[in-house]
Amino acid sequence: MRYKLGILDYYSQKTGVQISLFVTLFSTIFMICALTSKEFSYREYESVGSISLIIEFIYGTVVSFLILRKREEYLHLVPFLMLNWLIGCFSLNVFISIFQNLPVWVYITTFVFCISNFFLYQNEIKTPHTYIVYFINGATFWIIFYFALFLIPVTPYSFIGILALGMGFYGLVPAIILVIHLLTIILHLPKNRSYYLSFSAGFSIVLVSFLxxxxxxxxxxxxxxxxxxxxxxxxxxxxxxxxxxxxxxxxxxxxxxxxxxxxxxxxxxxxxxxxxxxxxxxxxxxxxxxxxxxxxxxxxxxxxxxxxxxxxxxxxxxxxDKRLETEEQLWNGDDLFTKKIKEDVKVYPEARLAYTEITMDIACGEDSRGNEEAIYSFQLPEGSVATSLSLWVNGVERKGVLTTKEKAKKAYNQIVGVEYRDPSLIQWKEGNKVVVRVFPVNRQTPRKFKCGFTTPLKIEDSQMKYQSLSIKGPNISNAGTISRIQITGNSAVETSKDFEFEKGFYMNQSKGLDDWQATMPLSKINHSSFAWNGKIYEVDAIQKAVISFTPSEIILDLNNNWTTKQIESFVNLDQQNLYVFVNGQKKKIDKDNFKAIQLDFEDSQYTLLPLYKLAKNSLVITKSGTFSANFEELEESNYLKKIKSGTKQKNIKVFNISSDINPFWQTAKEQKYVDYFQSSLATCLEMINKHQFPVYKTDPNSINIEPSQVSISENISSQNSKNNGTNHIYRMYAFGKVLEEQVKIQNDSVANNQYVELAKDANIVTPISSLIVLETDEDYKNNGIDKNVNTLGNASINNDGAVPEPHEWLLIIIGTATLYFYYRKTKKQTV
Incomplete structure (x- = not known):
């Protein structure tokens, strides 16, 4: 240590070193201030970079003149000169953005290169570890090559700039440093083989990696x-x-x-x-x-x-899956991060449903400036629906109001884009996704929002499985997360991450948001029901049936997920009506040509079958992956227009022999363009041989929730009707009805209004409705949004039970009044 301090003291006593240190320190401070101001759009402070430019211009001119005049006396200042030239380049880049947005590691690499030069250029100062310095110098030297290459096109302008203002010189700096450093290396490194090898090794590692x-x-x-x-x-x-x-x-x-x-x-x-x-x-x-x-x-x-x-x-x-990155963003959110996450799950085994409430605390970096917009994407398990939204405004929780998606979007854009005030919005997206927006978030005003989702439990191998939500948003990985599970009834539960049982709840603390599952034994359907507005909504086992079905043609929806054996198993059925679509044209497939046809699909990640070209009563066999284009992205295409107008009446059946489903088939299934069934290859082959197809029985007053293998039916409530279930039963029923009828209501505004009212009643986010939180009640009025009246309102983890029917309310009122008068009478007698 003393040796190193001695070297530093010796070097600092050389001519011009102390003043160079002083100039470098101040120039660096002003440069960092200017870059930070530019990064965080604090434009009024960017001008501090001009101070650095002035200092560097004077310093560079003086030191260059001294080195040229008295080379031996001032040669040790060359590393300072290079460093300050580059500081000048970066300062000028604030005003004339030639390099645009350089990553932080580029600045660090440049700085490390300049620091290593202080050792490399002092030939009389050597340490036992100097070869490491040469390795570092070689590994960082390539950044100067990049700067020089990047600035080649502006070289002519740089010469003109020198004549005009002198600032054009900075366009030549990387090339000058490149020449000086190359000459130094060529003249001095061959004298010491170990240094030469160290420098070459550093440079070569980066070069090979780049190649x-x-x-x-x-x-x-x-x-x-x-x-x-x-x-x-x-x-x-x-x-x-x-x-x-x-x-x-x-x-x-x-x-x-x-x-x-x-x-x-x-x-x-x-x-x-x-x-x-x-x-x-x-x-x-x-x-x-x-x-x-x-x-x-x-x-x-x-x-x-x-x-x-x-x-x-x-x-x-x-x-x-970059759909979140392409969401319309009115303000940037580059400096945001998720500070806290509260994941609260309540499971209802008897109804095979769960409710998940996610509370997020969002914050900005300490150096951030201005307002930013936070956008989160929630990937939900199949069949799930968003049922609540809250935003904390001035420390008070304001609950979301459900309205049409058009009104909600218009109100949000008006308040965020024009008025710069507090809204939050949750929107439905294809493929079991919702997007939540929150504005504004800034350094002085961190934000907190809460959203809830009603989710079917998935049935797998005599077990019910709860799948946690997948969330994308501002820097979730370092958030402090608290997870809690509560189970109604006495069901045992096993989780894929460690939960500790505390005071009746399963608790876990972690960092970030883990992907986890909870499994429970499959419970029997006990006819849980929920009464609402004179109707009773009852959970029952789904009714599966096998119908007779002889397809007019069988279409193999091939892609690179299919194996040769799987294709062969279908051609071995010796069906004369087996086809594939190759380049949009239907082609027969058999034992003789299936291997050749498979080659046409070896690079095919997914397909979009022209369903409108299929014959009536066709059967499609698909093996779906996880990605594809979706209906929203195809909205303006003739393909989707023909799908919507010419598919539903064809009675097309679909077998998916994969456990995955992509966004295209997900929407086709949800909106009933096809009759869809997911099964194994063996089951599919058996059904074809028997001329059968499995279906779930439906009627106009019920909906099926396939993941949880239950149906929810609507009936007129009677005095004997039980009201023993959660209100999430009705929310799931309403969501299923809206999705089921979406195809029918495309061009029927009256019907559309009918299903918007259903969505409002159940407070669910659907393709035709969104939840929005505005800052004041006046904001709702100004944007033509009616607040929730006589609806279920926002779901809650602590308030999910049965709501009294009108006649029950009457009995409650009478009973309360009777008790009140009895209390008054008793009190008078006592007095």
């Missing part, structure tokens, strides 16, 4: 470009052009980076092009653009994909 990364990116870019070229010859006018590309792209690390070109990662090849307006897209992809040196250089040798930004966004949504 491996670039090779992977180039290979993937060629694959995608080839897919685009091949599919450009297809003439399917019904589907958007990007779909055929999306169907053949397997999600991986490399093609995600390629698809984010110009959306997330800056492409330096076109950065200085004046034809940049063509890169604008109709859709939004949230997040700050990043100038990542590794990725930007690798882009230079990659093939052009031949996709515009809208196509890339759509592929990212369908193949990479």
């Amino acid at each position: 491996i990364f670039t090779t992977g990116l180039v290979i993937e870019s060629k694959k995608i470009a080839q897919i685009v070229k091949i599919n450009s010859f297809e003439s399917n006018a019904d589907l958007p052009a990007y779909i055929s590309v999306s169907q053949n792209i397997k999600p991986n690390f490399f093609n995600e980076i390629l698809l984010k070109k110009n959306l997330v990662y800056i492409n330096i090849d076109e950065f200085f092009s004046f034809d940049r307006f063509g890169s604008f897209s109709k859709q939004q992809f949230n997040g700050t653009k990043i100038n990542n040196p590794f990725i930007s250089i690798a882009y230079l040798v990659c093939d052009d994909l031949g996709l515009d930004n809208d196509d890339k966004i759509n592929i990212l949504k369908s193949n990479f």
Whole structure:
């Protein structure tokens, strides 16, 4: 330690070192202030960077002159000169954004390179670990190469800038440092082999890593470009052009980076092009653009994909589940993080339902400025529905009000985009998702919101399973999480993460939000029921039946999830009406050609069958994956218009021999475009041989909840009707009816209003309704939103039981009045 301090003291006594340290310190402080102000959009403080520029200009001019005039006396200041030149570059970049948004690690790498120069350039000062310094210098030197390469296009402007203001010199700085450092290395390193090897090893490791990364990116870019070229010859006018590309792209690390070109990662090849307006897209992809040196250089040798930004966004949504990133965002949320999560679960085994209440505390980083908008995406188990929303305003919980999705969105956009005040909104999305928005969140005003979801328990192997919710949002991984489970009745429960039984509840504390399950023994249906508005809603076992069904044709919906044996098992049935769709055309498949046909689907990630082209009473066999385009993304296509108008009447049956279901089949199933059944391969083959198809019995007054294998029926309430269940029974019934009738009400505004009223009554978020919290009652009035009156209102973990019927209310009132008068009379007699 004394040795190192001695070296530092010796070096600080050299001419100009102390003043250089002083200048570097102050310039660095002003540069960091300017960069921070720019990062957090605090524009009025960005001007402090000009102080750093002035200091650096004076210092650089003086020291350069001294080194040129008295080389031996001032050569030790070269590392200071390089460091301050680069500080000047970064300060100027605040005002003239050439590099745009550099990641923090780029600044750190540059700083480490400059610090290592202080050891490398002092030939008379050597330590036992100097070879480590040379290794670090070699590993960080490549960043100077990147800066020099990036600034080649502005070199002519830099010379003009030198003549005009002198600031143009900073455009030449990386190239000058590159030349100086290369000359130093060439002249001095060969004298010491260990230093030479250390420097070369550091530089080579980074170079080899970059080459491996670039090779992977180039290979993937060629694959995608080839897919685009091949599919450009297809003439399917019904589907958007990007779909055929999306169907053949397997999600991986490399093609995600390629698809984010110009959306997330800056492409330096076109950065200085004046034809940049063509890169604008109709859709939004949230997040700050990043100038990542590794990725930007690798882009230079990659093939052009031949996709515009809208196509890339759509592929990212369908193949990479980036739908949250493409949500319309009125304010950024880059500095937000989730501070606390409370996960409260109440399970009703007798009704095979659960209610989950999630409470989130959102905060901003300490250095953040201004208001930000938080957006969360909740992936729900199949059949689940959002049933409550609360936002804390000035420390008081305000509960959500249910209205049409159009009114809710309009009110939210008005208040957030124009008035900058407090709303929260929860919206239904396809594929068992909801999106929650909260505004504003800032450093002085952290926010808290709560939302609740009613979920069916899934039946698996004589057990009921509760699946936790998957949530995406601002930095959830470090949130302090408290989870609680309470079970009505005496059911035993087993969980996939550790819960401790405390005071009647199962409790767990953790970090972030874990994916976990709770399993319980399958309970018998005890006819739990809930009475509401003169009707009784009763839970019963689902009624499964097997109907006679001889398909007019059998369609194998092939993709790369299918195995050869699975396809072979169907062609061995010797059915004469077995077909596949290849490039949108129906083709017969048999024992002779099935292997050749399978090759056509080896890269197919998912398919979108033209259901409207199928014959009446067709049977589709699919093996679904987890991703695909959904109905929302296909909304403007002729394909979806034909699906909606020409599918439902065809009586198409679908067997899915996979345990997964993608967004397309999920919506087709929910909206009853097809009769859908999930089963094993063996069951499917057996049913085909017997000319049968399994169905769940339905009637106009009931809905089926397939995951939990129950049905909920609506009947007129009588005095003998039991009212012993949770109000979530009615909420699930209403959700099922809205989804069931959605196809019928597309062009019927009267019917549409009818089902909006049903959604309001049950307080459920559906394709036609949303929950919104506004700051004041006047806000609801101004936006034409009626507050909840005579509805179930927001669900609650502590208030979920039976609600008295009107005649029961009358008895309660009479009983209360009788007790009151009896109490008054007794009191008078006592006096």
